[in-house]
Amino acid sequence: MAEIRLSAELRDKFGKGAARQLRRSGKIPAVLYGHKQESVHLALPEHDLFMALKTPNVLLNLDIAGKSQLALPKAVQKDPVRRTIEHVDLLLVRRGEKVTVEVPIATVGEIAPGGLLEHTLNSLPVEAEATHIPGAIEVSIAGLQVGTQILAKDVELPNGITLAIDPEHVVLHVLASPTAEDMAGETAAPEAEPAAEAPAED
Template structure:
């Protein structure tokens, strides 16, 4: 997994007005917490943080006024219209420490012949992994699956050192038969009128 270095500043002003001032400077307010320590209120460079968060569960190496800390994103608030980051919560981690995270599930392969749909019951799979070796995603083969087939959590191939954080028999995805759209009552009525004419 990738590790991104970011410089952070400790912030002493709080509230909406202070947060707006921080954002006007193209920075993002955040909170760093974990390991039983008091939360540390910080500001992070907006553009660099946005790029870092494109990688799920990215490991962030923070330089907080000369002190280095490792963290992973736990909660990201975005502006619903602009998509910009409004606030971020970061969880302190240590090298070698196990953490619980959700990793994206991707599919590969072709379903059996016929019209079927793949429903992702879980878009992300809860796993436990070492903080510095969190997989970016897992890939599941759907080759040859038919309607009614499903893939359970225990069927998902996990990288070494990563274990499931859900029950083995949790459904991750299932294959559904495609539903043909029924004609609307209005369309049926028009068809009958045409036949009568």
């Protein structure tokens, strides 16, 4: 898995005003917590953090006042309009420690003609070593026929990784592709109701 080193600064100013000032200077407020330790408030370089977060479940190696700390991003707050990073929650981890994460599912191959693949899950909850989280879990869909389901227990996991979800949970299934008649039926205009007859005059 990817391990990216970031330089982190300790911060002692809080609140919306302090956060805005920090972001204007090209840094993002963050909080590091875990292992029953007191939370640590940090400032991270915006560009480097943005690039790092492009990798799912990226392992961050934080340089905090000359001391190295490993962390996983747990929550990323973004501006709803500009989609810029506003704040990040980081979970402190240690080498060899197991954590529960969601790993993206990557399908391989093509289903049989006439089918339509539906993802019930786009990522799979698993338990893995913090330093050995895969970037994606591959699932072969080659030749799958209409009506076929792939359950969580059917997914082949890398060594050392276990499911953190009900094994019977449906991950993928193949539906029948809609026919031209089906599509026409969905787009057809509803028939107009007959006009009510006017009451007879006395």
